[in-house]
Amino acid sequence: MTYEEKSVSSKFSDEIRHRLGGETIAFCYQCGTCASSCPVAKVTDKYNPREIIKLSLLGARKEIVAGDTIWLCCSCYNCQERCPQEVEIADVIYTLRNIAIQEGNVPDIYVAFAEGISNEGRIVPVSKFAEKKREEYGLPPIKPANMDALRKILQATSFSKIQFKKGEAQ
Ligand code: SF4
Numbered sequence: 001m002t003y004e005e006k007s008v009s010s011k012f013s014d015e016i017r018h019r020l021g022g023e024t025i026a027f028c029y030q031c032g033t034c035a036s037s038c039p040v041a042k043v044t045d046k047y048n049p050r051e052i053i054k055l056s057l058l059g060a061r062k063e064i065v066a067g068d069t070i071w072l073c074c075s076c077y078n079c080q081e082r083c084p085q086e087v088e089i090a091d092v093i094y095t096l097r098n099i100a101i102q103e104g105n106v107p108d109i110y111v112a113f114a115e116g117i118s119n120e121g122r123i124v125p126v127s128k129f130a131e132k133k134r135e136e137y138g139l140p141p142i143k144p145a146n147m148d149a150l151r152k153i154l155q156a157t158s159f160s161k162i163q164f165k166k167g168e169a170q
């Protein structure tokens, strides 16, 4: 399907521009500097930040919000540092993810990360293997996270109010 054949609307780009992080999206003139700077785009043709910006500006809301490409960004900010138009690309991607989260389109792995943070203060639990290796190397056990402090942060940032739903963006 070509872009011309997609159902497009400017409402989506307006929605993005009015959210925190999305303000600069309309400055893009499609030069491609972001795509050529992106380490993820170098290893997979599934991901291209210029395309994400383009589709968003064209109003391809469903394709972006329900798809999995926005979750491939590794937030390195290479693109954002180099964009000649000062488009805050990585922040735009966060904005798109926030919209996707609100609509229940979150890959399972991110739901697991959120649960790990909320329950143990860690994205990845400390494995028995890691504990054993630390002991062998004479390192002390890893201290548990300060959950009281963490809960305050999660509450203050409203993270604890987010309802993560599994399985709709695989
Ligand atoms: S580098 Fe900036 S202006 Fe160029 S395509 Fe990417 S977002 Fe658009």
Ligand code: SF4
Binding pocket: 034, 037, 038, 039, 040, 041, 049, 072, 073, 074, 075, 076, 077, 078, 079, 080, 089, 090, 093
């Ligand atoms: S922040 Fe995301 S889009 Fe930008 S260069 Fe890094 S991986 Fe690519």
